Amino acid sequence: MTSIFDQYEQASQVSQRSVPASEQMTSSGYINMQLNDNTPMFSKQKMNFNPSDLITHVAVSSDFLVLAMANGKLFRLDLKMPDQHEEIQYTKFVQPNTKLTSIFLDPLGYHLLMAFTARNKDGNPELVYLHRKSSKLKTVTKSRNYEVTEVGWNYDNRSTVTTGPILLGTSQGHILETELEADSDKMFTASQQYWRQIFDIGKGTDTPITGIQFHRVSNTSKYFIFVTTPTRLYQFIGHAMITDDKPSLQSIFYSYLTTPETGFQEIPSTLKYSKLQFYFDKTNTPKTFAWLTEPGIFYGQLDPTSQQNSNSLFTQSELINYPSDDANSKETTPISFVLTEFHAVLMYSDRVKAVSLLNQDLVYEDKYSEVHGKLKNIVKDPIRRTIWAVTGNAVFRYKVSREERNVWRIYSDKEQFDLAKQYCQNNPAFIDIINVKQAELLFGKGDYDRSAEIYAETQSSFETVCLKFLEVEQVNALKVYLGKRLDAxxxxxxLISMIVIWMTELYLSQLGTLRRKGNADAQEYHQIQSDFEVFLLQPKVVKCMQHIKSVVYDLMSSHGDKQNLIKLTVINEDYENVVAQNIYKKSYTEALNMLMSLKKSDLFYQFAPALMEEMPKQTANALIDQGPLLSPSKLLPAFLSCENDKAHVTEIIRYLEFMLQNFNVKDRAIHNYLxxxxxxxxxxALMRYLVRQGQELSMVNYDVHYALRLCREKGLSEACVKLSALLGLWESAAELALDVDVALAKGLADLPDDPALQRRLWLGIAEHVITKNQDIKEAMSLLEECPLIKIEDILPFFSDVVTINHFREPICQSLQEYNNQIEELKAEMEDATKSAEYVRNAIQSFRNRSVLVSVGDACCLCDIALLLRPFYLFPCAHRFHSDCLLAEMAPILAPARRNKLTDLQRQLAVLSNIELSTVTSTGLPLREVLKNEIDDIVASECVFCGEHMIACIDKPFIADEDWDRVMKEWE
Known part of the structure; x- marks a missing residue:
C-alpha cells in the first residue's frame, strides 16, 4: 500500500505543459486529431532499497549501483538482481583522519575509485580502488600527494580487469594519467601500470578540477579532452600515441605546454564547484555537452570531425538560464544536474527541475519532502541512461517518457523547420502545421517560389493559396504551386484538368506579354518557353491532354501562339488539327511543310485534295519525296478533284510516271487512270506507254478493253491497232492499220507466231495494196518482204487487163522453187528406199545368227549351270534362267504389265493340257501363244543392258534397310 509520504511526493510532481502552437488547425485539412500527449514526460519512482545509514555519495553505471553511507560502509547492488545487495566497511582500509569526498564508477561498472581528503594538516589525501568482484579496497600508493577531485574514464575500455588509460584531476589543478589493474597478489595496494603528471591547469596555483572527460574521434587516433574548473572550460585536441591498442594521452598535451592558454571558455562564478555532463547518441558518440556554472548552463553541440576550427569543438553553444525559483527558496544555482537529449534535469537541495535545452522553458518540477532528507546528488547511468536521485534516506529513479514530443513545436517556433519535421514522428497533422507556418514565413519574406513549394505540401485550401499569389501578382510562384499540386x-x-488548363493559360499569357513587348529573343522568354515545353511533356499532362485538347487548342489559337500549337499537336500526335487550321487560314505552304515533316500517310490522303488544288507543283514534289510511303491508289480522289486544269494534269502525270518508273507500281486502277x-x-505519251507495257496480254497492268474503248471514242487509230493486236483481233487490227498506214499494217503482220495467220494478214495487205492502185512493183516488193506468199496468191487481186508478161520473172522464180522442192523430195525418197533395204538385210542376217551355249555356262543372276533349267539367251550374250529373270523383272514392271504377267502365269497353271493344246486363230497352240506373250513381257530386253539399267543409274547399290545387314557381313 502506498504510504502517505509517497502520495505527497507524487502530488508534488508537476509536469509543465508546453504552450499550444499559435497556428489554428483550420489552416490544416486534418480534424479531430489530438496534438498533445498527456503522458508525463518525467516520472519518479522510489526504489525499495534499505541502506543501513544515511547516504552520502552515489555512483551508477551499467545497472550497477554503489552508495557510500555515513557509517563508513559501501552499499553495492546489481540492479538486475535487486534482492541481492552487499555492504562493505571501507573505513578500515583508510587512515582515520581522512574524509570521503567523491566516489567514481567506470562505464562498465567494474572499477570504483574513492577519493579521500585529509581532515587536518597532519593527514594526506588518499585514492582507494575497489573491483566489483572484490570486497577489499586497495590504496593507490602514488596518489598520497594528490587530492583527486575528478576521474576521466576511458569509454573505449572493454576490460573488466584493468581500467585502461584514465585521467585524474586534482584540487591543485594537476592532470594525471594512469592505469589501474585489479591484481589479486597485492593485498593492500592497487596495481598501477604507470603514474605520471601530464599537465597543470592552475600553472602553480590551486585550481580545483571539477570535471574531466576524454573521448576518441571514431576510426581515428584523434582525441579531445574537456576539463572544467569553477570558472573555466578547457579543450584539448590532438592525436595520441597508440601502443598495444592503448593511447598515451600525454602526447595530446605536448603542444599546449608551450602555447598560451587560449583553448578555454571562461564564465565568472563565485561557486566552488561546477559540473560537466555529456549526452551520447545511440552509437555512444558524444553529441552535446553541458557545463553547470553559477550564471547558467553552458550548452552546446559537439562536432569532433569538423575541420573548420581545429581549436574548438563547440557548435551552436549558448548559456541556458536557470528557471526562476519560488520566493521562499534561497537557492538560485543547482547543486548538480544530468543531461538528456533535450533537457537538463537540475537538482537542488529540495527539488528537481527539468529545463528544455531548446527554449529554456521549465517543463517539470518535483519537490521533495523533508522526510527523505535533502537531495545529495543526481546521476545518470552513462550506459543504461537511467537517472537516479539520492537523498539522505532514499534512492529514486526517474523515467523519461518521449521527451521529444514537443520538440517539433519548439523547432517550428524557432523557424528550424527541417528539425521540426524530423521530430514530429511523421504525424501528418504536425507536418502540416509546420509546413503552413514555414510557407507563410517564406511568403512574408518575399520568397514566393519556395513558399509555393511548401504550400503545395500542405492541406491548406487550394483556392485560398492561389488567391494569395494572385493578389501579389506572383505568376511564377503560382505556377510552382500548381505544378506541385498536379504532381501530387x-x-x-x-482537378487535374483544371490545373493543366490554368497552367497552360499562365504560360501562354507570359509568352504573349513578352512577344508584345518585343522580347521574344530575351533569355526570360526562352526560359519560360523551355519550362512550358517540359510541362507539356509530363506524362500526367500528356494523358490529360487527350481529354481537353480541344480546349487547349482554342486557348493557343486565341493567343495566336501557332508555334506552341504545332508542338502540342506533335506531342499529342494530333496533327490533323493544326494542318486543317493552316489550310483554313490559307497557309498552304506551312500545312504542306508540316505534312512533309510528320510523314503521316493518313494525313496526306486527307489533305492532298485541298493542297493539290491550290499548289499542284509543290504538292506533287512533296508526294514524290514521300516515295513508297504513300499509296498512289489512295491519292486518286485528290487527283480526280482537280484534273480539269492543264497544270494540275501535268503534275499528276509527273507523279504517276515517277511512281511507275521507280517503284514498279502494278495497281490496275493507277494504270487505267494514267x-x-x-x-x-x-x-x-500514250503510245510510249503502250510500247513499254509490251505485247504480252498477261503482263500488261492496264485494262486493255477499257483502253481500246477510250481510244476508239477519241479516234486514236494507231493506239487502237496496238490494243486490238494485244487482244488477238489480228484481222480487225490489220484492217484498221491499213486505214492508217501500210507500214503499220506490215509491222502488225509480222507479230503473230502462227505462220498461217501471218500469211492471211499479208494477203490482206497485198489485196489492199494491189486493188488500190494495181502497182506491180509494190506487189513484187510485198513478195520480197514476206516469203509466205507467192505470186500465185496475189494474181487474183490484179485486174484482167494485166498480162502475164508483167509477172514473167516472179512466175519463173516460183516455178524454179517448185522444181527445187521436187528434187528435194526425190532425194528423200531415195534415202528412205536405201534405209528399208538395209533393214531387210539386217533382219535376214539376224535370222541366220546362232549362239553356242556350253555345258559350263552359268546363269548371270544365280550363277548356277544354265542348262539345268529353261533359260533366256540375249544377243548381248547375257544368260538367265527363266525363273530367275522372271523374279528379277517382276518388281520393276509397270503395274499394268505386272498384272498381265500374273494373269498369263495363272492361265498356264490353271488350264488343262487339252485347252492349252487348242489351236488359236494365229495357227499356234494356246500354250505357245501364252508363252510368247510371257516372253514379250519378261524378255523384251536384257535386264543388264536394257533401258531399265539406264533408268536405275542413280539408285544405290545397297538399300537403306540393308545397310545394317551388309555392315555385319563385312565385319
Whole structure:
C-alpha cells in the first residue's frame, strides 16, 4: 500500500505543459486529431532499497549501483538482481583522519575509485580502488600527494580487469594519467601500470578540477579532452600515441605546454564547484555537452570531425538560464544536474527541475519532502541512461517518457523547420502545421517560389493559396504551386484538368506579354518557353491532354501562339488539327511543310485534295519525296478533284510516271487512270506507254478493253491497232492499220507466231495494196518482204487487163522453187528406199545368227549351270534362267504389265493340257501363244543392258534397310 509520504511526493510532481502552437488547425485539412500527449514526460519512482545509514555519495553505471553511507560502509547492488545487495566497511582500509569526498564508477561498472581528503594538516589525501568482484579496497600508493577531485574514464575500455588509460584531476589543478589493474597478489595496494603528471591547469596555483572527460574521434587516433574548473572550460585536441591498442594521452598535451592558454571558455562564478555532463547518441558518440556554472548552463553541440576550427569543438553553444525559483527558496544555482537529449534535469537541495535545452522553458518540477532528507546528488547511468536521485534516506529513479514530443513545436517556433519535421514522428497533422507556418514565413519574406513549394505540401485550401499569389501578382510562384499540386494528384481527373488548363493559360499569357513587348529573343522568354515545353511533356499532362485538347487548342489559337500549337499537336500526335487550321487560314505552304515533316500517310490522303488544288507543283514534289510511303491508289480522289486544269494534269502525270518508273507500281486502277490522262491530254505519251507495257496480254497492268474503248471514242487509230493486236483481233487490227498506214499494217503482220495467220494478214495487205492502185512493183516488193506468199496468191487481186508478161520473172522464180522442192523430195525418197533395204538385210542376217551355249555356262543372276533349267539367251550374250529373270523383272514392271504377267502365269497353271493344246486363230497352240506373250513381257530386253539399267543409274547399290545387314557381313 502506498504510504502517505509517497502520495505527497507524487502530488508534488508537476509536469509543465508546453504552450499550444499559435497556428489554428483550420489552416490544416486534418480534424479531430489530438496534438498533445498527456503522458508525463518525467516520472519518479522510489526504489525499495534499505541502506543501513544515511547516504552520502552515489555512483551508477551499467545497472550497477554503489552508495557510500555515513557509517563508513559501501552499499553495492546489481540492479538486475535487486534482492541481492552487499555492504562493505571501507573505513578500515583508510587512515582515520581522512574524509570521503567523491566516489567514481567506470562505464562498465567494474572499477570504483574513492577519493579521500585529509581532515587536518597532519593527514594526506588518499585514492582507494575497489573491483566489483572484490570486497577489499586497495590504496593507490602514488596518489598520497594528490587530492583527486575528478576521474576521466576511458569509454573505449572493454576490460573488466584493468581500467585502461584514465585521467585524474586534482584540487591543485594537476592532470594525471594512469592505469589501474585489479591484481589479486597485492593485498593492500592497487596495481598501477604507470603514474605520471601530464599537465597543470592552475600553472602553480590551486585550481580545483571539477570535471574531466576524454573521448576518441571514431576510426581515428584523434582525441579531445574537456576539463572544467569553477570558472573555466578547457579543450584539448590532438592525436595520441597508440601502443598495444592503448593511447598515451600525454602526447595530446605536448603542444599546449608551450602555447598560451587560449583553448578555454571562461564564465565568472563565485561557486566552488561546477559540473560537466555529456549526452551520447545511440552509437555512444558524444553529441552535446553541458557545463553547470553559477550564471547558467553552458550548452552546446559537439562536432569532433569538423575541420573548420581545429581549436574548438563547440557548435551552436549558448548559456541556458536557470528557471526562476519560488520566493521562499534561497537557492538560485543547482547543486548538480544530468543531461538528456533535450533537457537538463537540475537538482537542488529540495527539488528537481527539468529545463528544455531548446527554449529554456521549465517543463517539470518535483519537490521533495523533508522526510527523505535533502537531495545529495543526481546521476545518470552513462550506459543504461537511467537517472537516479539520492537523498539522505532514499534512492529514486526517474523515467523519461518521449521527451521529444514537443520538440517539433519548439523547432517550428524557432523557424528550424527541417528539425521540426524530423521530430514530429511523421504525424501528418504536425507536418502540416509546420509546413503552413514555414510557407507563410517564406511568403512574408518575399520568397514566393519556395513558399509555393511548401504550400503545395500542405492541406491548406487550394483556392485560398492561389488567391494569395494572385493578389501579389506572383505568376511564377503560382505556377510552382500548381505544378506541385498536379504532381501530387492521382485520380482526380476534374482537378487535374483544371490545373493543366490554368497552367497552360499562365504560360501562354507570359509568352504573349513578352512577344508584345518585343522580347521574344530575351533569355526570360526562352526560359519560360523551355519550362512550358517540359510541362507539356509530363506524362500526367500528356494523358490529360487527350481529354481537353480541344480546349487547349482554342486557348493557343486565341493567343495566336501557332508555334506552341504545332508542338502540342506533335506531342499529342494530333496533327490533323493544326494542318486543317493552316489550310483554313490559307497557309498552304506551312500545312504542306508540316505534312512533309510528320510523314503521316493518313494525313496526306486527307489533305492532298485541298493542297493539290491550290499548289499542284509543290504538292506533287512533296508526294514524290514521300516515295513508297504513300499509296498512289489512295491519292486518286485528290487527283480526280482537280484534273480539269492543264497544270494540275501535268503534275499528276509527273507523279504517276515517277511512281511507275521507280517503284514498279502494278495497281490496275493507277494504270487505267494514267492511260485515261494520256488519252485525254498526251497522245505521244500514250503510245510510249503502250510500247513499254509490251505485247504480252498477261503482263500488261492496264485494262486493255477499257483502253481500246477510250481510244476508239477519241479516234486514236494507231493506239487502237496496238490494243486490238494485244487482244488477238489480228484481222480487225490489220484492217484498221491499213486505214492508217501500210507500214503499220506490215509491222502488225509480222507479230503473230502462227505462220498461217501471218500469211492471211499479208494477203490482206497485198489485196489492199494491189486493188488500190494495181502497182506491180509494190506487189513484187510485198513478195520480197514476206516469203509466205507467192505470186500465185496475189494474181487474183490484179485486174484482167494485166498480162502475164508483167509477172514473167516472179512466175519463173516460183516455178524454179517448185522444181527445187521436187528434187528435194526425190532425194528423200531415195534415202528412205536405201534405209528399208538395209533393214531387210539386217533382219535376214539376224535370222541366220546362232549362239553356242556350253555345258559350263552359268546363269548371270544365280550363277548356277544354265542348262539345268529353261533359260533366256540375249544377243548381248547375257544368260538367265527363266525363273530367275522372271523374279528379277517382276518388281520393276509397270503395274499394268505386272498384272498381265500374273494373269498369263495363272492361265498356264490353271488350264488343262487339252485347252492349252487348242489351236488359236494365229495357227499356234494356246500354250505357245501364252508363252510368247510371257516372253514379250519378261524378255523384251536384257535386264543388264536394257533401258531399265539406264533408268536405275542413280539408285544405290545397297538399300537403306540393308545397310545394317551388309555392315555385319563385312565385319
Amino acid at each position: 494528384l492521382e485520380d482526380d481527373k476534374t 492511260l485515261t490522262l494520256y488519252v485525254e491530254h498526251d497522245h505521244l
